[in-house]
Amino acid sequence: MKRFFDAELENFRSLLLLMGEKATRQVHDAMQALALADVGLADRVIAADDELDLLEMKIDDEAVRYMSLRAPVASELRLVIVGMKASHDLERVGDEATSIAKRVIRLAAEPPLKPLVDLPLMVTVALEMLGDALDCFTHDNSEKALSVCHRDAAVDQLNRQLFRDLTGLMIENPGSISRALELTFISKSMERIADHATNIAEEMIYLTKGRDVRHSSEVKKARSAVVP
Amino acid sequence: MPVMDSSNTDLRIRTSMPAFASPVDIHQAPRALIEIENLDFHYGPHKVLHEISLQIPERQVTAFIGPSGCGKSTLLRCLNRMNDLIDGARVGAGRISIRGIDIHRSDVDVIELRKRLGMVFQKSNPFPKSIYENVAYGLRIQGVRDRSRLDEAVERSLQGAGLWDEVKDRLHTSGLGLSGGQQQRLCIARTIAVEPEIILMDEPCSALDPIATAKIEELIKELRSKFTIVIVTHNMQQAARCSDLTAFFYLGRLVEFSPTRTIFMNPVNPQTEAYVSGRFG
Secondary structure, three states, X not given: XXXXXXXXHHHHHHHHHHHHHHHHXXXXXXXXXXXXXXXXHHXXXXXXXXXXXXXXXHHHHHHHHHHHHHOOOHHHHHHHHHHHHHHXXXXXXXXXXXXXXXXXXXXXXXXXXXXXXXXXXXXXXXXXXXXXXXXXXXXXXXXXXXXXXXXXXXXHHHHHHHHHHHHHHHHHOHHHHHHHHHHHXXXXXXXXXXXXXXXXXXXXXXXXXOOOOOOXXXXXXXXXXXXX | OHHHOOOOOOOOOOOOOOOOOOOOOOOOOOOOOEEEEEEEEEEOOEEEEEEEEEEEOOOOXXXXXXXXXXXXXXXXXXXXXXXXXXOOEEEEEEEEEEOOEEOOOOOOOHHHHHHHEEEEOOOOOOOOOEHHHHHHHHHHXXXXXXXXXXXXXXXXXXXXXXXHHHHOOOOOOEHXXXXXXXXXXXHHHHHHHOOOOEEEXXXXXXXXXXXXXXXXXXXXXXXXXXOEEEEEOOOHHHHHHHOOEEEEEEOOEEEEEEEHHHHHHOOOOHHHHHHHOOOOO
């Protein structure tokens, strides 16, 4: 039986997917700006962050309204709660993209430090994780969500690898310190984005299975696994 | 009916009493107070309950939910054999036991059984008597004449029903002069005055406003420490707020029986989810 307010829940889901799309685009553009030293693109990423902030507030508002007026239970209630939490994670993803964009602007004023190898790989993995986590909003797939948690360890390892490489560069060439530090922080931002994707994936498992896997041995093991 | 005597401590089962509305693992609960096994029930040629099996634990609130006509009130009335009063109504198969005693056994005294299972109805039905006499009525017909004992029972029952402070100065005025919510609490006081073991409630708040409903729900919470309560309700949120266990019925069949928390947070059966979400029924 269709209820007169079913469209509200679909609208809520659409808002969240829109936010996910925008957050993903922000990260992609920030890293594209880094690769091309494109200050204009970095500026646009910084300016667009407001949209994510507004979407987060809109989603919270819709969630509170839906809970107050429609008294959802079971999977609907989980969707609304997960939506609120995921939107917070996506807003933080947007913040990380903004942080990267600001560093891109500073880096663009100086010559490139080294060819980017590990960072693009991190971006690829982190964005795939984010995409797969968000995909569970439209297709109930807890297996895919769990696989996101497994991939977090790979991003952590790439971050550590990059940190070691950049530290070596700083020791060898003190003149590179400011640029190497910017890249270190960008790498850390990517690692944080993967963490947010993992948080969203954990929420998706709760959404689809009603099971809270946060801090469970299953997920801890997956997140800390050493990647060969 | 000695076998049904609640003072028989050998038959009495003590259960742990978790916090109100806390999750209950029905599989780990002690032996049930009420056991319904493969129950079929008929109104004339129509089978209205199909193979119902359910175990209702002691001193818990169990809610029956489901769309109109699903059989939840019929099942409630099977528990105190109220359906015996309807022509053509009969148990087709299965059994209902209370403390292990089959309530349809030939030596079970139905009047005694109904003393053990008090009932509160959808519409409050105080007698056209004073507040005092409404509460004392059950005791009087049991032969209690001692005034001090009656006074004590009336006060205790009205206290138990959360009505004492509102009526203590007008005990001898008509019960019909009370508000709807007060009348319903008067009926609850009348029910608990004879110290039943189980209280059956058939949509006790459906005719009440939200404030009166909240008072009854609060009362259910308090009564739970002394009585086993089975409540039929159409109000999903009431079942969620008040009960420890919830049974969902559809078309005369038990679809799901789980801790209330599970029914409203993560039901196993998609039909249950659709019903509690208001998608059908």
